[in-house]
Amino acid sequence: MVRSAVLLAIILALYWIGLSGYFTTMLLTLGGISIVLVIYLCKRMQILDGETAPYIYIPQTLYYFVWLGKEIVKANIAVVKTVLKPDMVITPTLVKVPVKNKSDLGRSMFANSITLTPGTVSVDFDADEILVHALLKNMADPENFVEMAERAGASVGDKITSHKTVSNAKGQ
Helix, strand or coil: CHHHHHHHHHHHHHHHHHHHCCCCHHHHHHHHHHHHHHHHHHHHCCCCCCCCCCHHHHHHHHHHHHHHHHHHHHHHHHHHHHHHCCCCCCCCEEEEEECCCCCHHHHHHHHHHHHHCCCEEEEEECCCEEEEEECCHHHHCHHHHHHHHHHHHHHCCCCCCCCCCCEEHHHC
């Protein structure tokens, strides 16, 4: 908690200085008071943790965004090829994807990553699984979701232990 408070204070101080651009005593004092007040309020609301200030994972998150960008481009190409075909054969599929991310931030990063990828949408989100609608059956490949879950979790410092088998929602 102390580490999160220190990181949050540093980020807020850099943000304050970056926005004001002035180094007068009055502005620096007001900035310091504001930072202390924000940290006090975060501590009092009991939200001062790694999810409130996940700044130590910036390199991992940026690496994940690069990987996700590549996946988005690949999915875009697959969707465009399907839509531009004269017969436009689509195979909509619902799959339940297990979620083994421990933190809310890791689970949210995973669900949002699925929705950001063209052709897939997170429809429903439970504590241990996400219902995903995929435009094409081959986009509902369990291995793609396992890798995405691991990478999304790692991007925010969440470790994933194991996954259970992905099941097809239509068969249940």
